[in-house]
Amino acid sequence: MEIEDGIAAAVRLAEGASLREAFDTTDPAGWTALDAGARALTRAPGERLGTSAWERTDSGRLLVKVLGRERRLLPRGVRLTESQLALGLCHRDGRVRQSALERVGEHPALLPLVVVRCADWVPQVRERARERLAELLDAAGAARLAPLILRMGHRGRGGFAAELATALLGGAPREVLDPLCRHTDRAVRRYAHRLVIGSRLLSPAELARAAALDDDTVVQDLCADAALAAVAQEGARDDVLEPLLGARNPRARAAGVTALRRAGMPERAAGFLGGPGGAGAGLCAVCGAAVRG
Template structure:
C-alpha cells in the first residue's frame, strides 16, 4: 500500500505526462489512487502552466484546462465538459474563484443526482450527462477527497453536504440538481435508507483513517446503529480516535435504551484500553459489578483503575483481593503485581521482596518496579546480580534501580558486563549505568562499545565518543595522559579529521 507522499508523487507524474502529450485518460491513470494523487495532479498542472514560458503540448486537454491558473479557463472547461472526472470537479468546488465554485457545484450535482422523471436514463442522455444509477456509490468514492479539501477556505461545503445526505436530514441530490429550490420540495428524492446503510458500511470499513473517523462521527450523530453494533465497531476499530467515537455512541445508546449485555461484552473484548475501561464502567449499569475483580489485573492501568472504582462502589475491597493474588504463587502475575502496587503502601514491602525470586521474569520485573515506585530500597548486591538476569525486563528494572546511585557500584565490575560474551540486555543495562556514572568510566566503556554488535548500543557509544570533551577529562585528571591518548587513537575512526588534529 502506497503512502500519501507516494500517491502525491504519482499524481505529479501523471500531470507531467499529460502536459508532455500523453493521450491516456487521466481518470484511468489515477483510478484507485488516494485523494493526495488528485490534489497533487491539480497543483502540479497549475504550477507548470503558471511558470512555463511556452504552451505545453497537453495544455489544451480539458483536464489541464480544468486545473489552469486562469479562473476563466477553469470555468469554461466546466461548462464544455460532458464527462468530467468527478474528483477534479470536486476540487473545483473548493476553488478560490466564486464563479468557478458555483459552476463546479452545479456540475457535480447534475452528475450525481437522479433526475426525478419517469424515463430518467433518456433524460440524462439528452442532457449529455454521465450515468450515475448508484449515487451512493459515487458519493462514497468522493468522501476521502472531500475530507482532504475540508481544510481549505471553501472546502467545507462538500463535507457538509455529505453529512446531510448520510444523516437523511434533507435531499443532498435534489439540492444539487435544483440549487434554487427548497430541499423539502424534493425530499422524496434523497438517498434511501438502504443506500445510506450501504454508504456507512463502506465508509466505516475504509482503509482511509479520516474516512472512518468521518463515518463514525456521522453515524453516532444520526443514530444509525444500535448499541451492540456500535460496541462491536468500537472493539474492532484500529484507530483510537475512531474507537473512542464508537465507544461514546455505544454508551449513549445504552444510557438511552437500557443495559445491553452483548454491547458490554463487546467493549470488554477490545484491544484498546479506553474501550475496555468504558466496558468496565458499563458493568455497573448492567448489574454486573461483581465482575470487576476480573479486570483488576488488566494490562492497562486505566482499566484497573475503573475496576477498583467499580469494586468499591459495589462494596468490595480491591486491596484484599490483590493482596491474596500476590501472595499466592499459583495465581500471581505481572499485572497483579502492578495492580497491587497501585493500592499498596510502603508497609507492604515484605509482600513484594519474595517475588524477586519468582520463576516468571515478568513478575520479577514488576516486583522491582513496584518496590522502586513505593520508595523501598533493594540492596545493591541484589540489583547487581539481577543485571545478569535472563529476562531483559528484569535487567532493565535493576539498572533503573541502580541509576540513582550509579557511582556506588564498582566501575570495573560494570565494564566487565559490557563484554561481547554477555547478552545484549545485560550489556545495555551495564552501559546505561556507566553513562549515568559519567567521567572516564563512561569514556572507556563508550570507546570499547563503538563496534558492539547491538546497533543501538554501538550508535549510542559512537555518539558519546564524538561529543566527548576530551580536554576537560584531561584537565580534571580523571585519566592519565597515556590512557587518554590510547583511547583517542581507538576513537579516531569515528572522529572528524580536523577535530582529531586539534586534539
C-alpha cells in the first residue's frame, strides 16, 4: 500500500469509519500505511503550515482539541472510540502516542499499532509500547500478528516484537503454528517452519511432504535437511523417501537420493536423478549438484 492509502484511511477513521471499513486490517501493509499516512503533512489552499488531511475534517478538528485539551493529553474521563484511538497511536506528537498506549487494553484490535510503536523513534514511546506488548500479547496473538511483526522486524529498532513472538511461539502447540506453515507469505512460512522444526513438531514424513510441496526454496531446504537428519537417526522409510523422490522440485529429489545413498541403496537412486517422468539432462545436473554427500 502507498502512503496515499494511509492518508485516505486516516481520514475515514476521523470521519467515524471502523477499522475494517477504513482499510484492510488483514494486510500488514495497511497498518504501516495508516501509521505513516496519519502523520503525513499536506497544505490546503490558504494554509501556511501543513497539517494532516484527517485533521482538516470536521470530526478531525474536534479530535485534535480532545487530544491536546488543556495541555493534558488524552485526559481521564474522555472516552475515545477505537478509530479515534488508532489516530492517537499514530499521532505526530509523541506524547499523544505514549498516552494512547495506556488505553489499548480496551481495544484488542489495535494491538497491531502497538507492534508498530515498538519501533517508534521516540525512546519513551518505544519503551512503553514494548511494556504494553509484553503485557497484552499471547501465543495466539503472536501467530495472528506474525506477518506484521516480521515486517516490522526489518526496521531499525524493530527486533523486540519478533523476539517476543519467538519466545511465545517457541513453546506453542502445533495447532497454533500450522496455519503459519501454510501462510501465503513465504517469509511467514520460513519463520514458522524454523519454529516447528526446532520444536520437533513435524514427523519425518511430514517434513518430507513439506519439502516436496512447498514452492519456496528456503522452506524446501529447511524441511529436506530436517528429514535427512531424521533418516540418519531412524533409518530410511518409504513414507519419507517417496515424497522426496517423487517431488517436482530438484532440491527435494536430491535429498531423497542422498537418503538412499546414505542408507546403502545407491542403485535405487539412479532412476530419480532426472526430473519427474524422465525429464532431461538439465534437471539431472541440478540434482547431481545438490546431492548431499
